[in-house]
Amino acid sequence: MQLTKHWTVSLDDYTIDLAWSPNGAILAAASAAGPISLFATDDGTCQHTLPGHAQGTNVLAWQPPAAALPTSAQTASHHPPPGSVLASGGQDGAVKFWDAAAGQHTASAKLGSAWVEHLAWKPVSHPAPNAPAVTPRASLPILFAAAGRTLVALHADGTRAHTFQPAPKTITALAAQPAGGSLAIAYFGGVVLWDADDFIVQKEFPYSNGIHALIWSPNNDWLVSGNQDPSVHLWRPAAEIELNMSGYETKVKFLTFDHSSHWLATSGGKDACLWDCTGNGPEGREPMMLPHEAPVVAVAFQHTHGLLATAAQDGVVQIWSPERREPLRATVKMPAAATKLVWSPDDRYLAIGSERGAVYVLKCQA
Numbered sequence: 001m002q003l004t005k006h007w008t009v010s011l012d013d014y015t016i017d018l019a020w021s022p023n024g025a026i027l028a029a030a031s032a033a034g035p036i037s038l039f040a041t042d043d044g045t046c047q048h049t050l051p052g053h054a055q056g057t058n059v060l061a062w063q064p065p066a067a068a069l070p071t072s073a074q075t076a077s078h079h080p081p082p083g084s085v086l087a088s089g090g091q092d093g094a095v096k097f098w099d100a101a102a103g104q105h106t107a108s109a110k111l112g113s114a115w116v117e118h119l120a121w122k123p124v125s126h127p128a129p130n131a132p133a134v135t136p137r138a139s140l141p142i143l144f145a146a147a148g149r150t151l152v153a154l155h156a157d158g159t160r161a162h163t164f165q166p167a168p169k170t171i172t173a174l175a176a177q178p179a180g181g182s183l184a185i186a187y188f189g190g191v192v193l194w195d196a197d198d199f200i201v202q203k204e205f206p207y208s209n210g211i212h213a214l215i216w217s218p219n220n221d222w223l224v225s226g227n228q229d230p231s232v233h234l235w236r237p238a239a240e241i242e243l244n245m246s247g248y249e250t251k252v253k254f255l256t257f258d259h260s261s262h263w264l265a266t267s268g269g270k271d272a273c274l275w276d277c278t279g280n281g282p283e284g285r286e287p288m289m290l291p292h293e294a295p296v297v298a299v300a301f302q303h304t305h306g307l308l309a310t311a312a313q314d315g316v317v318q319i320w321s322p323e324r325r326e327p328l329r330a331t332v333k334m335p336a337a338a339t340k341l342v343w344s345p346d347d348r349y350l351a352i353g354s355e356r357g358a359v360y361v362l363k364c365q366a
Contacts, residue, residue, distance in 0.1 A: 001319060001328040001330045001364070001365075002365045003319065003330040003362045005361075006362060007043060008044070008358060009037070009044055009046070010358050010359070011031040011359060013031040013033035014032040014339065014355055014356075015031065015339045016031065016058060017057070017059050017060045018030075018060070019061065019062055019086075020342060020344050022062055022064065023065070023345070024041055024345040026039065026040065026041065027039045027041060027359075027361065028062070028100070029353065030052060030057040030058075031057065031357060032056055032057070033056060034052040034055070034057050034090070035050065035051060036050040036057060036086075036098070037050075038086075038100055039359075039361075041344065041361070047100075048103030050088075050098055050105070051105070052088060053089075053092045053094065053096065054090075056091040058089050058116060058117045059088065059089045059116065060086065061088075061121055061143065062085070062086055062121075063087070063143075063156065064121050064123055064141070080099040080100075080102070084102075085099065085156050087143050089118070089145060090116055091115045093113050093116060094108050094116065095109045095143070095145045095154060097158060106158075108158050109154050111152060112147055112148060112150055114147040114150065115148075116146070118146040118172075119143060119144070119146075120174040120175065121141060121143050122141065122176055122180055122196050123178060123180040124180070140156060142196070144174055144183050147171075149170055149187075151166075151171060151194075152164065164199065167187045168190075169188045170188070172187055172188070172211050172212060173213055173225070174186075174214065175215055175216050176196065178216055178219075178220055181195065182195065183196045184216070185214075189206065189207065190205055191205040191207060191225065191235070192204050192205075205235055207233060209227050210227065210251075211227055212226050212227065212251060213226035213252065215255045216257075217257050218259055218261050219261040221238070221261060222235070222281070223237060224257075224264060226251075226252030226266060226268070227252055229246070230248040230250055231246040231247075232264075232268075234277075234282070234283075236281070243283035245275065245282060245287075248269055248273075249269030249270065249295075250267075252267055253267055254267040254297070255267075256299045256308070258301040258302075258306060258322070259304050259305070260306075261277060262322075263276065263322050265301065265310070267295075267296040267299055270292050270293065272290040272296045273287040273290075274308070275287045288325060290308075290325075292314075293316070294312040294313040294316070295312060296310055297311055297313050297339070298310070298311040299341070300350075302347040303343060303347055306321060306322060307320070307328075308320045308321075309343070311338035311352065312337070313337045315333055315336055315354075316334075317332040317333075317334065317341070332360075334354055336355045336358065337354065338352050338354055347364065348363065349363055349364065350364055
């Protein structure tokens with residue numbers, strides 16, 4: 001396994017978020033100061049610099065690739081071509097939409113005074129051949145956005161599809177079910193599943209502590225939270241099953257599933273923990289421990305292959321295979337801790353954001 005430097009660039013501040021476009025041609029990088037830069041994957045050329053959010057940008061989210069809109073829907077909403085819509089949330093309490101191809105701001109939605117820290121697009125499925133026709137408006141993709149206790153569903157033109165009832169406490173995580181039917185939100189005290197189409201409550205799961213991260217398994221079977229207590233909690237909503245794994249050194253802020261839903265990797269100390277989620281789940285099983293010499297600050301599985309990237313506070317990034325207890329030979333030492341690890345859609349590139357604003361794009365080759 002080889003990781004070679006493809007290109008590197010520097011932002012004007014801490015790298016707060018990174019996100020690849022659905023076709024993998026562009027890497028969007030947000031600086032904590034506000035600007036959003038769009039870099040060409042081929043050579044790192046900056047295609048556009050978007051102003052972002054004046055008080056600081058927090059989060060990025062590309063419209064998913066399945067959202068291929070009928071021509072009538074694009075025309076009716078002046079919608080940019082599928083795959084070119086980028087959403088951002090900021091400290092100004094707003095969600096902004098950008099046409100990445102043109103490098104232009106297209107719409108905004110103000111949620112209030114609280115920071116917008118969580119965005120999740122609803123996966124868009126193609127209708128069945130004999131399904132009833134839908135209006136152009138109904139075929140538009142939906143973005144869920146959270147700020148404080150406020151949760152809204154937005155169209156890409158900035159208009160609201162729905163405003164949910166306020167959460168009991170500040171929303172700390174969002175996770176859209178891969179199948180598209182549910183949206184999970186977390187707050188101190190529990191998790192709520194909302195129907196992503198009808199916007200009604202499906203289920204509520206009490207949890208008497210803070211929740212930092214939330215993720216669905218790709219097969220829609222498990223909903224997992226990383227917690228302040230510190231622990232990892234799993235729900236199997238379809239079977240009314242709950243599992244809990246404790247004993248972590250620190251609060252668990254980072255979670256990632258492999259594409260097969262077999263392996264769950266978590267942070268929570270100087271080791272990344274790798275849990276076997278097959279069968280009845282990981283409770284009672286011993287995790288595989290993937291050691292670092294400093295606390296783990298990011299974990300990311302590839303999309304369609306089996307490699308796991310982990311990063312630690314000392315700047316070390318390692319690549320692992322679940323079949324091995326030792327890291328692959330590719331180890332990277334950066335001058336600052338990573339803030340984000342993201343694989344390109346085709347798994348050929350690993351992008352790493354750092355606390356000092358550097359963004360590294362590494363090429364992954366066997």
